[in-house]
Amino acid sequence: KLPVVAVVGRPNVGKSTFFNRVLGERIAIVEDRPGVTRDRNFARTEWNGREFYLVDTGGMVENSDEPMDRLIRDQVLTAIAEADVLVLMVDGKAGPHPLDFAVAKHLRKINKPSVVLVNKVDNLGHPSATGHHDFWELGLGEPNPVSSLSGKGSGDVLDIIVQHL
Numbered sequence: 001k002l003p004v005v006a007v008v009g010r011p012n013v014g015k016s017t018f019f020n021r022v023l024g025e026r027i028a029i030v031e032d033r034p035g036v037t038r039d040r041n042f043a044r045t046e047w048n049g050r051e052f053y054l055v056d057t058g059g060m061v062e063n064s065d066e067p068m069d070r071l072i073r074d075q076v077l078t079a080i081a082e083a084d085v086l087v088l089m090v091d092g093k094a095g096p097h098p099l100d101f102a103v104a105k106h107l108r109k110i111n112k113p114s115v116v117l118v119n120k121v122d123n124l125g126h127p128s129a130t131g132h133h134d135f136w137e138l139g140l141g142e143p144n145p146v147s148s149l150s151g152k153g154s155g156d157v158l159d160i161i162v163q164h165l
């Protein structure tokens with residue numbers, strides 16, 4: 001059975017952009033698995049010869065009783081429960097957000113390997129690109145900068161993700 005890597009995080013941080021970038025470069029098979037709803041995109045892919053499923057989840061929505069929000073939240077929690085490795089994506093342009101801490105707290109509790117990706121660091125490699133260090137506060141280890149839009153850093157973060165498989 002192939003390991004599952006789920007990308008979680010609050011809405012708009014760039015989860016789907018990352019998902020599409022990884023698959024655009026390395027896609028093997030995109031498939032619908034039974035019982036998987038449309039907000040959770042599964043795809044089979046590989047990196048460095050390691051095959052895995054990558055899951056793009058809907059955004060985390062906290063403290064809302066709207067039926068749709070609850071549905072999305074339940075699906076994200078199910079995705080986390082089914083995953084072997086969690087990728088917590090955060091927004092390096094926006095900086096740490098209360099919802100990031102809420103998700104991080106949940107991930108620390110479930111005690112699975114987690115990788116923090118700080119997305120939207122479009123100036124990666126420039127001396128000014130230091131804002132991702134603020135995300136050490138999430139308590140999930142080293143924050144890894146990436147720009148899913150340009151693809152900068154995506155190879156490095158995939159190297160880190162597959163190390164946990």
Ligand code: GDP
Binds near residue numbers: 012059119120146150
């Ligand atoms: P999701 O809600 O987490 O799936 O986020 P999306 O992938 O839909 O992206 C939300 C917005 O962030 C879109 O407008 C993306 O174009 C933008 N975005 C995603 N990745 C990057 C990035 O690396 N840099 C910048 N500047 N914008 C990004």
Ligand code: MG
Binds near residue numbers: 015016017057058059
């Ligand atoms: Mg999305």
